[in-house]
Amino acid sequence: MNAIEVQNLSKQYGDVRAVNNISFAAPPGTTMGLLGGNGAGKTTTIAMMLGLLIPTSGRISVLGHDMAKDRFTALARMNFSSPYVALPSRLTVRENMKVYGHLYNVNGVDRRIAELARELDLGAILDRPAGQLSAGQKTRVALAKALINRPEVLLLDEPTASLDPDTGDMVRTWLEQYRAESGCTILLASHNMAEVERLCAHVVMLKKGEVVDRGSPDNLLLRYGRKDMEDVFLDIARDRRQAVPA
Amino acid sequence: MKAMFRRIWGLMYRHLALYRRSWPRLLELGYWPVLNMCIWGFTSSFLQARMGNPAVMAGATLLGGVLLWEVTLRSQMGMSISFLEEMWSRNLGHVFVSPLRPFELVLALIGMSIIRMMLGVIPAILLAWAFYAFNLFAVGPVLILFFMNLMIMGWAVALGVVSLVLRHGTGAEPLAWAFLFGLAPFSAVFYPVSVLPAFIRPFSYALPATHVFEGMRAALLDGVIRWDHLAAAFALNMVWLAGAALLFTRQFHAARVSGALISIGE
Numbered sequence: 001m002n003a004i005e006v007q008n009l010s011k012q013y014g015d016v017r018a019v020n021n022i023s024f025a026a027p028p029g030t031t032m033g034l035l036g037g038n039g040a041g042k043t044t045t046i047a048m049m050l051g052l053l054i055p056t057s058g059r060i061s062v063l064g065h066d067m068a069k070d071r072f073t074a075l076a077r078m079n080f081s082s083p084y085v086a087l088p089s090r091l092t093v094r095e096n097m098k099v100y101g102h103l104y105n106v107n108g109v110d111r112r113i114a115e116l117a118r119e120l121d122l123g124a125i126l127d128r129p130a131g132q133l134s135a136g137q138k139t140r141v142a143l144a145k146a147l148i149n150r151p152e153v154l155l156l157d158e159p160t161a162s163l164d165p166d167t168g169d170m171v172r173t174w175l176e177q178y179r180a181e182s183g184c185t186i187l188l189a190s191h192n193m194a195e196v197e198r199l200c201a202h203v204v205m206l207k208k209g210e211v212v213d214r215g216s217p218d219n220l221l222l223r224y225g226r227k228d229m230e231d232v233f234l235d236i237a238r239d240r241r242q243a244v245p246a
Numbered sequence: 247m248k249a250m251f252r253r254i255w256g257l258m259y260r261h262l263a264l265y266r267r268s269w270p271r272l273l274e275l276g277y278w279p280v281l282n283m284c285i286w287g288f289t290s291s292f293l294q295a296r297m298g299n300p301a302v303m304a305g306a307t308l309l310g311g312v313l314l315w316e317v318t319l320r321s322q323m324g325m326s327i328s329f330l331e332e333m334w335s336r337n338l339g340h341v342f343v344s345p346l347r348p349f350e351l352v353l354a355l356i357g358m359s360i361i362r363m364m365l366g367v368i369p370a371i372l373l374a375w376a377f378y379a380f381n382l383f384a385v386g387p388v389l390i391l392f393f394m395n396l397m398i399m400g401w402a403v404a405l406g407v408v409s410l411v412l413r414h415g416t417g418a419e420p421l422a423w424a425f426l427f428g429l430a431p432f433s434a435v436f437y438p439v440s441v442l443p444a445f446i447r448p449f450s451y452a453l454p455a456t457h458v459f460e461g462m463r464a465a466l467l468d469g470v471i472r473w474d475h476l477a478a479a480f481a482l483n484m485v486w487l488a489g490a491a492l493l494f495t496r497q498f499h500a501a502r503v504s505g506a507l508i509s510i511g512e
Contacts, residue, residue, distance in 0.1 A: 013504075013505065043508070044505075047505070047507075047508050050343040051342075051343065051502075052339070052342055052343060052502065052505075052507045052508055053502060053503075053505050053507070053508065054499075054502045054503050072345050072347060075343060075344060075345045076345040080340075080343050082339070085336060085337075085339035085340055086335060086336040086337060087335075087337060087340065088260060088264065088331075088335040088337050089335060090264055090267050090268060090335075091260065091263050091264060091267070092263075092267075095259075095260075095263040098256075098259065098263075099256050099257070099259055099260040099263075100256070100340070100344065101256070102252050102253065102255055102256025102257075102259060103253050103256040103257070103341070103344040103345065103346050104344060104345060105248075105249040105252050105253065105345070129267070145340070
């Protein structure tokens with residue numbers, strides 16, 4: 001059984017078709033990249049996967065739960081991080097983590113906070129209000145919030161945006177370790193192609209709400225005759241070069 | 247069940263932590279009720295000094311009206327503003343993708359509404375007792391039923407406001423402050439329904455608060471408990487609450503269809 005299954009998913013806003021009949025699946029324990037330029041439909045797809053948005057048609061299943069009928073059971077076993085969704089700025093990092101520890105019914109929440117603080121280097125900022133953190137610290141805190149319930153499926157929207165190269169690398173290493181140890185399935189939306197190449201086993205390329213290509217980063221590099229994913233991304237975004245059929 | 251209570255507590259903890267960290271917010275809870283009590287307390291004292299005994303009972307109903315209206319107002323604002331706090335902090339995206347069910351969100355907001363109302367109204371009740379010799383508790387145990395009815399009406403209005411904010415975003419935000427004030431003239435807070443023009447009375451009697459205030463006057467002036475008014479208030483509250491719950495369910499669904507939950511607060 002796939003951890004994530006998206007079948008014939010579409011979302012229409014009036015005359016605009018934001019997502020058009022896309023399908024993809026992620027086996028358990030893998031990291032899948034959801035790539036595309038601005039307006040490609042990544043955020044809309046993630047919002048539908050989280051139950052924030054009801055699809056016009058199609059079906060989403062996460063960990064075997066149909067998101068249209070049983071989304072709360074799935075939501076308890078998954079989590080989400082985006083630098084574009086804030087945490088209450090007047091609450092300290094510890095208080096924010098406690099709130100989400102309770103919302104996700106985490107056992108031993110104080111112990112879990114201490115674990116995450118150690119692993120994501122948050123010890124020095126645990127008792128600082130979230131609003132006083134730097135952009136990089138906020139991103140790490142958002143990631144810690146996303147890991148509070150030891151999710152089996154993790155949706156990450158640009159998880160290393162605004163991190164310096166050193167911290168970004170630390171977070172990527174940590175995500176790789178977490179996936180390897182927990183068997184978590186990760187869906188990653190990112191504009192950082194080096195990150196995608198490093199983390200993702202499989203990539204789905206979106207453009208104007210449609211899947212325009214897919215495959216492993218190695219496979220895409222080979223078919224587009226490119227040395228890095230940045231060029232593959234540009235080829236697809238700008239219709240510069242056609243891939244060799246898979 | 248334990249998980250449900252934990253989720254509700256999680257959201258309440260978020261607001262309690264906010265109040266612990268922000269004394270202006272805490273002060274604001276009691277500020278308006280106390281200020282209102284001062285204004286109407288002095289007005290009542292002035293009337294008693296000028297008019298003698300007849301004004302004593304009028305003053306008592308006036309102060310009772312002020313205090314009980316604050317119960318409705320603070321319950322409504324306590325719930326709406328707790329929701330708006332989530333929106334202002336752009337945190338709703340995280341809340342709505344957590345396992346917290348919409349009805350649990352509503353129960354957490356009701357919990358916060360009760361706490362905020364108590365913190366706001368109790369100082370005003372004590373002020374009325376200490377400075378204006380008005381003891382609201384003299385009404386007797388029926389006061390609990392008055393409180394309950396007024397709180398439920400406040401929650402119904404708040405749920406309606408939250409529903410509209412969910413659907414229409416920050417554009418509907420002023421309703422959190424304005425809506426209940428618009429009902430005050432028809433709720434018989436300071437005067438009986440008989441004072442109102444005949445064509446307005448049916449509308450007035452459709453408001454749960456009207457029956458509570460008619461009941462309060464009967465208890466204070468005549469020492470009579472008007473169970474008919476209390477029953478009417480409870481029945482109307484059930485209708486109001488059911489209507490608000492229906493509106494909330496529909497608007498929440500509509501917001502999930504239109505994508506309003508993604509952009510709420512922006």
